[in-house]
Amino acid sequence: MKxxxxxxxxxxxxxxxxACALPAIAQTYAPAIDYTSLLNxxxxxxxxxxxxxxxxxxxxxxxxxxxxEVVSADGKVLGKFDYYPEYAFAAKAFGRIRVKGNAExxxxxxxxxxxxxxxxxxxxxxxxxxVKVLGSGDPFDTAKKYQFDGPWRSMAYLWMRPYKTTxxxxxxxxxxxxxxxxxxxxxxxxxxxFRNGKMIAHSKTAQGHIAAGHYVxxxxxxxxxxxxxxxxxxxxxxxxxxxxxxNYNIRIERQSxxxxxxxxxxxxxGSQIQELPRSVLGYQPHENFIVPRVPVYGSSTYEFRPAIWxxxxxx
Numbered sequence: 001m002k003x004x005x006x007x008x009x010x011x012x013x014x015x016x017x018x019a020c021a022l023p024a025i026a027q028t029y030a031p032a033i034d035y036t037s038l039l040n041x042x043x044x045x046x047x048x049x050x051x052x053x054x055x056x057x058x059x060x061x062x063x064x065x066x067x068x069e070v071v072s073a074d075g076k077v078l079g080k081f082d083y084y085p086e087y088a089f090a091a092k093a094f095g096r097i098r099v100k101g102n103a104e105x106x107x108x109x110x111x112x113x114x115x116x117x118x119x120x121x122x123x124x125x126x127x128x129x130x131v132k133v134l135g136s137g138d139p140f141d142t143a144k145k146y147q148f149d150g151p152w153r154s155m156a157y158l159w160m161r162p163y164k165t166t167x168x169x170x171x172x173x174x175x176x177x178x179x180x181x182x183x184x185x186x187x188x189x190x191x192x193x194f195r196n197g198k199m200i201a202h203s204k205t206a207q208g209h210i211a212a213g214h215y216v217x218x219x220x221x222x223x224x225x226x227x228x229x230x231x232x233x234x235x236x237x238x239x240x241x242x243x244x245x246x247n248y249n250i251r252i253e254r255q256s257x258x259x260x261x262x263x264x265x266x267x268x269x270g271s272q273i274q275e276l277p278r279s280v281l282g283y284q285p286h287e288n289f290i291v292p293r294v295p296v297y298g299s300s301t302y303e304f305r306p307a308i309w310x311x312x313x314x315x
Contacts, residue, residue: 029058029281033117033125034094035290035309036217039152039174043214047131047146051081051103053088055304056119057291059095063087065120066097070105073112079105089302094293096302107131107146116287126287127151147178152215154315156250156264157294157307158273161221168221171250171264171310172294176215179254179261185212188255191220195246199225205255220252245269250310264310279309 034055042050051068063085070078081103087095107113110133117124129150152174160167171191180187189208193201201222208218245268252262267274277283279292293304 030286031056031058031060031119031124032289032291034294036294038115038127040217043148045145045213047107049105051099053096053098055295056095056097057293058093059087060120064095064097066117068115068117071114071116091302094304123287148214149178152176154312155309157309159305159307170219170221172217172219173252173262174215174217175210175261177212179210180212181256186210189218189261190253190255192251192253193222194249195244201225245271262312263314264312266310273308276309276311
């Protein structure tokens, strides 16, 4: 790849790196959009959504022919946008694509919708979501409020955070206004990890915030069961402890009233967490494949780490 610009910001981190090329191995599998690029997209309560950069796994070498569109359930295209052919950054099998222009779509009616990507003229990742239209609740402001629902409330992932000679599993999920009690604008979450119906670990009460607005990514670490006053000395749940075979579930609860917000399930067999079928390489239909890697935020380089996707089967 020639003259690839590699200036990137994650939070306050900025990097400048030399040009690089994607290896041929990137073409072993069909290109797919990193799911966090969609889960962290900008959606607004006025019904507008906005496309930005996206990470492409198994990216074509040299440059890319990529486009995205928003489609209603009856097939009406609400907006379609192209991406620049040059990658903003590239590393190994990944390339970051940059959308052309002001890529905004205004949703005006409740219903079901899809975000659909095409890479080299072929269907790639598809992201379903639904929209409700609500009253503002303010007699002096009759503007409609739009509430989005979709994978934000059903998907999460685990990643193994290195710690000394082992690793600690963290769960990453998304919460927003739809998870608040009526009439409130903020709350907190807690995460409880169960094996075969018995709680073996939970998060600290100081973690986890729910804010009004669109869904925002949250992370919880797990610690041995403890009282709040003992949180500072509670040991973390290690790789060895979490690899015990069994059936697991993670309950995400609202701290103010204990309401169940998510119930993610997975199994461990042969000391391995069983992957969600959708995240297994080669999964079909390809449009529903979820890349088992996520960006490393805060890093000085463009890199990705393994992620174990899990799901709440009730949503």
